[in-house]
Amino acid sequence: MKVPFFRLRLGTPEKKAVSRVIESGWVTSGPTARALEEKIKKLVHARHAVAVSSATAGLHLSLKAAGIGAGDEVITSPYTMAATVEAILYTGATPVFADIDPLTLNIDPARVKSKITRKTKAVIPVDIGGLPCDYDALLKIARQRKVLLIEDAAHSLGAQFKSRPVGSLCDATVFSFYSTKNITTGEGGMVVTDDNLLASRVRLLSLHGMTSSGWKRYAGGGWKYDIVELGYKYNLSDLAAGLGLGQLTRFSQMQKKRQMLADRYMKNLSAVQQFIELPCVDRRSRHGWHLFIIKICPERLRITRDRYIRELEKNGVGCGVHFIPIYRFRYFQEHLKLKISDFPFTERAYLRVISLPFYPDLSIREVDYVSERIAELCRRFSR
Ligand SMILES: Cc1ncc(COP(=O)(O)O)c(C=O)c1O
Known part of the structure; x- marks a missing residue:
C-alpha cells in the first residue's frame, strides 16, 4: 500500500x-x-x-x-x-x-x-x-x-x-x-x-x-x-x-473526519506508547487537527528519527517534519546570530518529531496500515 x-x-x-x-x-x-x-x-x-x-x-x-x-x-x-x-x-x-x-x-x-x-x-x-x-x-x-x-x-x-x-x-x-x-x-x-x-x-x-x-x-x-x-x-x-x-460548505464534515482519524491513530498507537509519544491534547481546547505529530522516544528505540522516516517511506508511508527550527537555517543563523544551545526543548523535539499522513481524504484502512508499520518498526528497533 x-x-x-x-x-x-x-x-x-x-x-x-x-x-x-x-x-x-x-x-x-x-x-x-x-x-x-x-x-x-x-x-x-x-x-x-x-x-x-x-x-x-x-x-x-x-x-x-x-x-x-x-x-x-x-x-x-x-x-x-x-x-x-x-x-x-x-x-x-x-x-x-x-x-x-x-x-x-x-x-x-x-x-x-x-x-x-x-x-x-x-x-x-x-x-x-x-x-x-x-x-x-x-x-x-x-x-x-x-x-x-x-x-x-x-x-x-x-x-x-x-x-x-x-x-x-x-x-x-x-x-x-x-x-x-x-x-x-x-x-x-x-x-x-x-x-x-x-x-x-x-x-x-x-x-x-x-x-x-x-x-x-x-x-x-x-x-x-x-x-x-x-x-x-x-x-x-x-x-x-x-x-x-x-x-x-464541507468544513464541519472535514473537521469531524480529522477528529475521527486522530482518534483512530491515538487508539492504534496507544499500544506502542512506550516507544512513541502521541500528540498532546489539552482539556481546555478543541484541537484543530491540522497535523498529527508523533515523537519517537530515543531511550526506547535504537533508531534515529531520520532513519525511522526512511523505513516508513520504504513501506510506502509518506512523512513530514514540522518543523525544522528557525535557528537551523543558514540565513537566520547568520543574520540573527542564533545558537542551537539556546533552545534545548525545541532542539530535542525537532530530533524526535514525525508528521504522519493526515488529511480528510485519508481512509481508516490507510490509518491502520500506517499504524501497523509504526508498531512493526517499534518492535524491530526496541532497546
Ligand atoms: C505556522 C505557519 N505559519 C505561517 C505559515 C504561512 O502560511 P502561508 O503559506 O499561507 O503564507 C505556515 C505555512 O505553512 C505555517 O505553517
Missing part, C-alpha cells in the same frame, strides 16, 4: 463555487472575497476579517498595521515555519525567540515573559499542528506588559480554547488557506480582529494603500482614488475565494 503524506480532494462544491466566480465576469478581489470574509468572521466570532494572499502576508500586514517596525522587538517561537519570522523581518523589527513547552510544542508562556523588554511590541504564538497555545497565560502576560498578541493560526482554523474559537482570542489572528491547510484557496489567508482601526489599516495596506478598490471603482464608485500610504499587493482574488467558499 502507498499512503502519501498529503492528498487533496476537491469536489463538486468547490467546482461549483469557482464556476460561479468565472461566470460572474469578475475574478479578482470583489464580492466573493467579501463573502468569504463574512463566513470566516461568523465562524470564528470576530468583528472583522480581511482576506489576503497568504498567512505570511497577513502576519506582515498585522504587524505593519500595528505600527511595528525598526527598533521594535517581536517575540515568537523558534519552532515554526519560516513565514512567521520572515513577516517580522519584513517590518524591520527584531525577532526574539522563546523556547517551547516540549509536551505541546507550543511557545512556553513563562519563557515569553522572561524575554519581554521595553522594546517588545508584540508576541506571535503559533498553534502547532492545530493545538491552541496556553492563551490564559499568554493573554495575562500581554495585558500586563501591554504588548499585542498576534496569533499565527495557520494550523488552527476550527480550534477552540475554553469554548472560544481561535480567531476570537487575540488582538489579531491570521489563518492560512495554503493547499494543505484545514481549508484551502490554493494560496491565501485571512486576518481577523475585533479592532476597527487595525482591520481598516490591514485592508488599506493589503491593496497598495489605495482608498478605493478596483471592484468599487468598476462597480460605479467612480474612477478617482488616492494612495495614502505605502501599501502592498496582498489581496485575495475572487477566484481563490470561490474555492474557499466551496471548501467551507
Whole structure:
C-alpha cells in the first residue's frame, strides 16, 4: 500500500463555487472575497476579517498595521515555519525567540515573559499542528506588559480554547488557506480582529494603500482614488475565494473526519506508547487537527528519527517534519546570530518529531496500515 503524506480532494462544491466566480465576469478581489470574509468572521466570532494572499502576508500586514517596525522587538517561537519570522523581518523589527513547552510544542508562556523588554511590541504564538497555545497565560502576560498578541493560526482554523474559537482570542489572528491547510484557496489567508482601526489599516495596506478598490471603482464608485500610504499587493482574488467558499460548505464534515482519524491513530498507537509519544491534547481546547505529530522516544528505540522516516517511506508511508527550527537555517543563523544551545526543548523535539499522513481524504484502512508499520518498526528497533 502507498499512503502519501498529503492528498487533496476537491469536489463538486468547490467546482461549483469557482464556476460561479468565472461566470460572474469578475475574478479578482470583489464580492466573493467579501463573502468569504463574512463566513470566516461568523465562524470564528470576530468583528472583522480581511482576506489576503497568504498567512505570511497577513502576519506582515498585522504587524505593519500595528505600527511595528525598526527598533521594535517581536517575540515568537523558534519552532515554526519560516513565514512567521520572515513577516517580522519584513517590518524591520527584531525577532526574539522563546523556547517551547516540549509536551505541546507550543511557545512556553513563562519563557515569553522572561524575554519581554521595553522594546517588545508584540508576541506571535503559533498553534502547532492545530493545538491552541496556553492563551490564559499568554493573554495575562500581554495585558500586563501591554504588548499585542498576534496569533499565527495557520494550523488552527476550527480550534477552540475554553469554548472560544481561535480567531476570537487575540488582538489579531491570521489563518492560512495554503493547499494543505484545514481549508484551502490554493494560496491565501485571512486576518481577523475585533479592532476597527487595525482591520481598516490591514485592508488599506493589503491593496497598495489605495482608498478605493478596483471592484468599487468598476462597480460605479467612480474612477478617482488616492494612495495614502505605502501599501502592498496582498489581496485575495475572487477566484481563490470561490474555492474557499466551496471548501467551507464541507468544513464541519472535514473537521469531524480529522477528529475521527486522530482518534483512530491515538487508539492504534496507544499500544506502542512506550516507544512513541502521541500528540498532546489539552482539556481546555478543541484541537484543530491540522497535523498529527508523533515523537519517537530515543531511550526506547535504537533508531534515529531520520532513519525511522526512511523505513516508513520504504513501506510506502509518506512523512513530514514540522518543523525544522528557525535557528537551523543558514540565513537566520547568520543574520540573527542564533545558537542551537539556546533552545534545548525545541532542539530535542525537532530530533524526535514525525508528521504522519493526515488529511480528510485519508481512509481508516490507510490509518491502520500506517499504524501497523509504526508498531512493526517499534518492535524491530526496541532497546
Ligand atoms: C505556522 C505557519 N505559519 C505561517 C505559515 C504561512 O502560511 P502561508 O503559506 O499561507 O503564507 C505556515 C505555512 O505553512 C505555517 O505553517
